[in-house]
Amino acid sequence: MLSFDQVPPLAAPLRFFVTAPLFIALAGLLAVIDGPAILASRWTPAALAATHLLTVGFMAQVMLGALLQMLPVVVGVVVPRPRLTAALIHIPLTLGALALAAAFLNGNPIWFQGALGLLGLGFGAALIAVHLALWRAPVVSGTVIALRCALGALMVTVGLGLSLGGFFGWGFTLPVVVVTHLHTAWGLVGWTTLLVAGVAYQVVPMFQITPPYPSAFVRGFAPLMAVLLAAWSALAFGGWEMAARLTGAVLALGVALFAVTTLRLLTQRRRKIGDPTLACWRTSMASLLTGALLWLLTPWSQTLARAPQVEWLLGILPIFGFAVAVINGMLYKIVPFLAWFHLQAQLLGRAKVPTMKQLLPDAAIRRQFWVYLAALLLLLAAAVHPPVFTYPAALALGGTGVWLGVNLMGVWWIYRRVLQDGLAVAPVTDNEVMRG
């Protein structure tokens, strides 16, 4: 991706990254409007809407945008027609996430049908584009293996999600509770955890300058988890409760092992200077570990299994604690780097290009992260004691989303200004304008 002609235009990945934070803010807004009632059960319409604003609107959106951007680097394959591909994924996903949230809130089958069509289109385009690239990978590294498993899991997640949508939209008959459990597990353990793992194998050792992940782990973790997940699904679906419980325990241990391995590598980092995104990684992995241990213990303890709070903790820890934190941190590396890179390539020798730290100062990252952390802790507190903590949690959730968006938009504004000023200095050829 570093040879400029092969780099997708900045707008292709950036469109995912600047709209995604709005969905965190919307989830916060929804929680403010609904109040403590939203936490009555994970099955309330508002809870389902807020969950999907976070998972589809924020997580899937950034993960797919970043994946398209990273494939050329990590896998050595260029995604064709980047601008068109990005639009074909981004537009239906954005509208689909909004329509799905609206559908949960108003319960109208027409909305479910619309959301289903849009999400089918967006995820379908993404799956095709990324699959094509992954199967053409010239060398099958541990990361490629993990990404293939993650993509397979996304396919299952979307398939199950669409059939659940069919239940609401067209009245399909299916065992909704079991299918929802499978949908959640494939989305969080399969797609999200395996994708983060595949990316972490690369970015943790390289950007934090740590020892590599153990080579057996890199090759074996993702396929093993995918197989276990499939076995667990079959057992859960078939009603073999004890076998499913045991398989689930092994899955939870696997997730915990990934979190512990990553946390341990981070303590061995040789890059000693302060890096505000390090806190994002640590929070993310600590949340993943806590979530995995809770998931491990819950089926064996009547007290935990019966407590409605535990269901919430098992949602908040992996979604907002693990996924949102690590994505938040990655965005703070990706967006300033891409802006710097595109400025550098277009203005070389004509104007001084601001550094990444001038495009997005560490202080701005740190402040937003504190609000994120407050939101996480308040959400966990709200799960346990809704009357007191729901409103503060909702406000902090909205606040961290808005602030993330403002920080990322700030990079875009500086990019536009510097580019315009720089290009005004010297005559510009058509070719260069088109690349901007």
Added chain:
Amino acid sequence: MPANPYWSLAMSIREFLIDDHRHCDDFFAAAEQAVERSDAAGAATAFGQFRAALLRHFAAEEQTLFPAFEARTGMRMGPTQMMRIEHEQMRGLVEVADEALTSGDLEEFLGQAESLLIMMQQHNMKEENVLYPMCDQQLAGEPAVLERLQSELA
């Protein structure tokens, strides 16, 4: 992934050059750390070591590894060409960072270092994940290439 994909006892090109990447990383981290401590002399030493190690690595690849790969595969405009372009970009960035360090603008240096690190590691990922394994495959019958790299980067 296994350190040596071919299960032989000899070191692979990939393994050897990855070690050299990590060696450069260590100097880079030391320079950054010295700057953060406002230790200008220490930073100049470490960054000088980093710069020398990096340029030597580029030179060994451009003069030994890439020509051998190109001769064997006939791919002259493929991955090796892209790596050469990226080496050129990084040489430029190293100079810019070096100027910031020499002029005593440590803030500017840390900003430049951040993007240099990302450029460098993306480049390393491509080499380590794609190009080096291809080199090991293509040059399996030419042990002299690795020996020459080892003597150049000794």
